[in-house]
Amino acid sequence: MPPFDIGKLLPGNTEVAPCGACPVRSLAVCSALHTDDISQLADIMVAQRYDAQHTFINEGDFADQAYNITSGTVKMYKLLADGRRQIMGFLYPGDFIGLAVDQSYPYSVETVVPTAVCRFPRKQLDELMAAEPRLQKRMLAQASHELAAAQDQMLLLGRKTAREKIASFIMMLSRRAMERGQQGNPVHLPMGRADIADFLGLTTETVSRTFTQLKTSGTIRLREGSKVAIIDRPQLEEIADGV
Amino acid sequence: MPPFDIGKLLPGNTEVAPCGACPVRSLAVCSALHTDDISQLADIMVAQRYDAQHTFINEGDFADQAYNITSGTVKMYKLLADGRRQIMGFLYPGDFIGLAVDQSYPYSVETVVPTAVCRFPRKQLDELMAAEPRLQKRMLAQASHELAAAQDQMLLLGRKTAREKIASFIMMLSRRAMERGQQGNPVHLPMGRADIADFLGLTTETVSRTFTQLKTSGTIRLREGSKVAIIDRPQLEEIADGV
DNA sequence: CGCCAACTTGATAACATTCAATGTAGGTGG
DNA sequence: CCACCTACATTGAATGTTATCAAGTTGGCG
Numbered sequence: 030m031p032p033f034d035i036g037k038l039l040p041g042n043t044e045v046a047p048c049g050a051c052p053v054r055s056l057a058v059c060s061a062l063h064t065d066d067i068s069q070l071a072d073i074m075v076a077q078r079y080d081a082q083h084t085f086i087n088e089g090d091f092a093d094q095a096y097n098i099t100s101g102t103v104k105m106y107k108l109l110a111d112g113r114r115q116i117m118g119f120l121y122p123g124d125f126i127g128l129a130v131d132q133s134y135p136y137s138v139e140t141v142v143p144t145a146v147c148r149f150p151r152k153q154l155d156e157l158m159a160a161e162p163r164l165q166k167r168m169l170a171q172a173s174h175e176l177a178a179a180q181d182q183m184l185l186l187g188r189k190t191a192r193e194k195i196a197s198f199i200m201m202l203s204r205r206a207m208e209r210g211q212q213g214n215p216v217h218l219p220m221g222r223a224d225i226a227d228f229l230g231l232t233t234e235t236v237s238r239t240f241t242q243l244k245t246s247g248t249i250r251l252r253e254g255s256k257v258a259i260i261d262r263p264q265l266e267e268i269a270d271g272v
Numbered sequence: 273m274p275p276f277d278i279g280k281l282l283p284g285n286t287e288v289a290p291c292g293a294c295p296v297r298s299l300a301v302c303s304a305l306h307t308d309d310i311s312q313l314a315d316i317m318v319a320q321r322y323d324a325q326h327t328f329i330n331e332g333d334f335a336d337q338a339y340n341i342t343s344g345t346v347k348m349y350k351l352l353a354d355g356r357r358q359i360m361g362f363l364y365p366g367d368f369i370g371l372a373v374d375q376s377y378p379y380s381v382e383t384v385v386p387t388a389v390c391r392f393p394r395k396q397l398d399e400l401m402a403a404e405p406r407l408q409k410r411m412l413a414q415a416s417h418e419l420a421a422a423q424d425q426m427l428l429l430g431r432k433t434a435r436e437k438i439a440s441f442i443m444m445l446s447r448r449a450m451e452r453g454q455q456g457n458p459v460h461l462p463m464g465r466a467d468i469a470d471f472l473g474l475t476t477e478t479v480s481r482t483f484t485q486l487k488t489s490g491t492i493r494l495r496e497g498s499k500v501a502i503i504d505r506p507q508l509e510e511i512a513d514g515v
Numbered sequence: 516c517g518c519c520a521a522c523t524t525g526a527t528a529a530c531a532t533t534c535a536a537t538g539t540a541g542g543t544g545g
Numbered sequence: 546c547c548a549c550c551t552a553c554a555t556t557g558a559a560t561g562t563t564a565t566c567a568a569g570t571t572g573g574c575g
Binding site: 464465466476477479480481483484 | 521522523524
């Protein structure tokens with residue numbers, strides 16, 4: 030039998046959540062809206078929960094829905110015909126999916142851990158955007174931010190060594206956690222080695238070997254619960270920057 | 273003496289060009305504006321011309337200007353500390369620079385061939401954008417388009433072989449030429465092997481060898497004037513897609 | 516026509532992949 | 546509660562693609 034099926038939902042799905050009490054409101058695009066606009070958003074929104082390893086967007090499908098992550102982690106990826114996979118990025122609470130999209134989704138999206146999202150019909154979201162320049166401005170800012178991240182990743186994929194890639198990856202997760210007010214040192218890696226490999230353009234074996242190498246050189250330490258402790262942060266930063 | 277200097281300009285620089293007669297108006301973000309708005313744009317705009325191989329944006333500099341290419345070709349790139357370079361993309365007439373930008377430019381921009389641009393102060397462009405939702409919408413569309421291209425490039429850099437990278441590159445230039453109403457078959461490559469290498473995450477030697485390989489297999493033919501003739505387009509497409 | 520930069524080709528080496536085996540941890544059932 | 550089982554992670558050995566180092570060749574331009 031197949032490892033996952035047609036959108037099995039966790040208990041409590043499709044509830045209409047109170048945006049006013051939303052824990053990620055300050056992070057999300059919703060921050061661009063006033064309280065009365067938020068209620069408009071809430072009207073067209075559906076809250077939903079997915080299991081881990083559940084694909085809720087398939088590359089090529091008609092893109093009629095947009096999503097906002099409220100808890101959990103997801104990965105966006107593209108596939109080649111023979112199954113080679115490139116993960117474009119990992120998304121966290123507050124991140125938005127389906128903004129920079131044409132008619133059909135240019136990538137698939139799959140949960141890494143159990144994840145909650147807010148789902149919007151794109152058509153109505155477009156209308157709200159047309160009426161609310163603040164929202165549109167916020168979307169442009171988000172697109173710009175994503176573009177900058179994509180360009181950093183292009184430098185990493187095209188020109189960095191395995192060692193530099195892994196160091197950059199740990200630094201990125203650490204910085205991201207701190208930006209979100211979480212602790213930046215024992216960094217939590219919710220994704221497996223295969224996901225890390227497909228994000229960095231490596232194989233799982235090379236990822237594993239490189240972690241070991243950084244551990245041996247005293248730069249990091251691997252902790253239980255898929256956590257990485259940064260022992261020598263300045264050195265990790267230097268490795269990441271290719272110095 | 274240094275190979276290039278402090279912004280030497282070709283004759284006829286800093287002229288105030290008539291946007292109404294602009295050859296790339298339909299391609300550019302300007303297409304979002306009506307004739308009377310265009311005049312506002314023209315008021316804050318300066319037309320400028322640069323020699324080939326001239327760097328007019330330096331990574332890290334304060335980003336107070338935005339640019340629109342009106343003729344020529346430029347490359348955007350990032351550098352690592354030891355000089356390794358990744359080219360994020362090549363831009364053609366109608367393309368916009370300085371949109372998805374924070375305080376400082378996240379990349380350098382250098383002309384590939386003699387190039388003409390329109391230059392805008394970002395501050396005033398932002399004001400015009402706030403007043404003209406159509407312009408802002410157009411900018412969001414452009415950012416989305418760039419993001420999709422960046423994601424395709426991430427798949428290429430992370431997961432494609434040298435052969436697939438070169439095939440994808442030729443196909444991309446061919447498609448782009450056709451979108452612009454130019455002929456898509458003898459594809460013109462205005463950039464050198466080093467630029468192609470730094471765009472595809474390869475070395476110049478590998479680029480050269482791979483061109484030879486595709487030539488030997490009868491898929492392409494190298495023509496004078498840095499042109500590539502596509503002999504077997506279906507096969508080139510299959511190679512590009514990793515089949 | 517000659518020069519110089521860019522491109523091509525050749526030989527060797529290195530980094531990462533591939534194939535294969537072993538180790539470890541989380542989850543399930545006895 | 547422990548033993549087992551399965552996933553995943555790590556380690557090992559050999560291969561291969563691409564990089565590196567080095568020598569030609571071509572072609573554009575003065």
